[in-house]
Amino acid sequence: QxxxxxxxxxxxxxxxxxxxxxxxxxxxxxxxxxxxxxxxxGKGLEWVAGTSFAGGxxxxxxxxKGRFTISKDSSTNALHLQMNxxxxxxxxxxxxxxxxxxxxxxxxxxxxxxxxxxxxx
Amino acid sequence: xxxxTQSPSFLSASVGDRxxxxxxxxxxxxxxxxxxxxxxxxxxxxxxxGASTLQNGVxxxxxxxxxxxxxxxxxxxxxxEDFATYYCxxxxxxxSTFGQGTKVDIK
Numbered sequence: 441q442x443x444x445x446x447x448x449x450x451x452x453x454x455x456x457x458x459x460x461x462x463x464x465x466x467x468x469x470x471x472x473x474x475x476x477x478x479x480x481x482g483k484g485l486e487w488v489a490g491t492s493f494a495g496g497x498x499x500x501x502x503x504x505k506g507r508f509t510i511s512k513d514s515s516t517n518a519l520h521l522q523m524n525x526x527x528x529x530x531x532x533x534x535x536x537x538x539x540x541x542x543x544x545x546x547x548x549x550x551x552x553x554x555x556x557x558x559x560x561x
Numbered sequence: 562x563x564x565x566t567q568s569p570s571f572l573s574a575s576v577g578d579r580x581x582x583x584x585x586x587x588x589x590x591x592x593x594x595x596x597x598x599x600x601x602x603x604x605x606x607x608x609x610x611g612a613s614t615l616q617n618g619v620x621x622x623x624x625x626x627x628x629x630x631x632x633x634x635x636x637x638x639x640x641x642e643d644f645a646t647y648y649c650x651x652x653x654x655x656x657s658t659f660g661q662g663t664k665v666d667i668k
Contacts, residue, residue: 542614547595551604551605
């Protein structure tokens with residue numbers, strides 16, 4: 441059974457850092473591109489970052505470039521998001537998601553339960 | 562970057578109604594569009610990919626259509642469990658973007 445379980449988020453001060461983890465079961469993380477998507481309180485979904493099959497290629501939304509780093513750990517079958525220089529606008533529920541493909545069509549077919557990150561002093 | 566604009570942002574409907582949500586892309590994206598349903602405090606759930614292909618396990622009352630810049634999600638007969646927020650998304654090319662969402666509420 442495919443499952444994505446995220447680590448608990450947390451409260452961090454403005455300017456601080458936090459690392460989120462997402463542990464996969466039922467499939468091998470290196471066999472799929474993976475993504476992070478976030479949702480600020482009462483707002484819509486926002487794509488954060490994505491990584492290729494083996495994790496060698498990474499992509500970020502403009503507002504996250506230089507601050508966030510997405511990575512995979514094959515030894516633990518986990519996806520990570522290192523977040524630095526956090527601001528209040530980064531307060532959100534963060535979801536990890538698996539990308540699957542049918543031919544040339546890609547989509548996010550499995551999601552974690554979400555981790556709440558609150559940036560507050 | 563591709564911008565996705567959904568309409569309406571909010572709609573009230575009754576059980577049994579036919580509901581249509583539109584997603585317009587700022588540039589041609591072929592059929593590289595997916596639809597998700599999200600209920601409060603839950604992760605999104607994939608409904609449609611490739612603009613019109615129903616994900617396994619999704620009820621057949623859901624359907625998607627469109628290509629290029631205009632796409633539609635239709636619920637043929639709204640059920641109680643369908644009251645939720647719906648999002649369209651294109652994944653590639655990067656950066657990926659979502660529409661702003663359409664909340665379907667009970668009339």
